Amino acid sequence: MSGMIESGKYKIANYMYPNRYVYMSGNNEFVGHDVAQIIQVDVIDVVQHLATLFDTATNKYLGCDLDDGKVKGYDDPQVLQLSGDDGVRFVIHPQDVNQVWVLKDDGNWTFITVEPAPDSDNKYWTFENVE
Numbered sequence: 001m002s003g004m005i006e007s008g009k010y011k012i013a014n015y016m017y018p019n020r021y022v023y024m025s026g027n028n029e030f031v032g033h034d035v036a037q038i039i040q041v042d043v044i045d046v047v048q049h050l051a052t053l054f055d056t057a058t059n060k061y062l063g064c065d066l067d068d069g070k071v072k073g074y075d076d077p078q079v080l081q082l083s084g085d086d087g088v089r090f091v092i093h094p095q096d097v098n099q100v101w102v103l104k105d106d107g108n109w110t111f112i113t114v115e116p117a118p119d120s121d122n123k124y125w126t127f128e129n130v131e
Contacts, residue, residue, distance in 0.1 A: 003087020007043045009056065009131050011036035014103040015089045015124035022071075022125075024058045025109065030071040032103045032110045038130055044079060050095060052077040064094050064101075064114045071101055071112040089124035091117060101125060 012022040013036070020032030022039060039062065040054040053062040060073030064080070084090035093100040093114075100117045104110055117123050 003084060004043065004046050004049050004082065005041060005087070005090075005127050005129075007041055007051075008129055009038050009040055010127040010129055012039050012053075013126050013128065014122060015126055016121040017103055017106040018126070020103055020106060020108075020110070022055075022062070022112065024055055024060065024073055025111075028060070028073045030062060030073070030112045032106075032108070032112060034108055036128075041127065048095070049082045049084070049090075050079050051082055052079060053092075064099060066094070066097075066099055066114060069114050071114060084124075089121075089126055091123050092125055093117075 014020045021036030023033035023037050025031045037057045042052045044050045061077045063074045063078030065072045081095045082090040091100045099114050100123050102113050103122050
């Protein structure tokens, strides 16, 4: 892995559906939406691509509910791994776990699921710096 992003504030968009941004719905679950929420990325380990993601609008940390298969908001940080080779698009998942964020389609309010990495670009996410 190379090309880790720096700590900062970002809009996170799906690579396959670039007009769908990470957004928390009313039920504490994250969806793809045409309006982006600002996510604070705090890099913990540059070499292993480890970071925490914090939604500045809802004051919740983003994390993976592996039992429910969804990306949810939490009060406590969950360390995530941003795996990528090009420094542009990343697969987001718990460290060393093949359960990644996936956006199934381009519909507004589509849940971001957590599942084994598919052979599709809908598992990749881009980070647009807003600072």
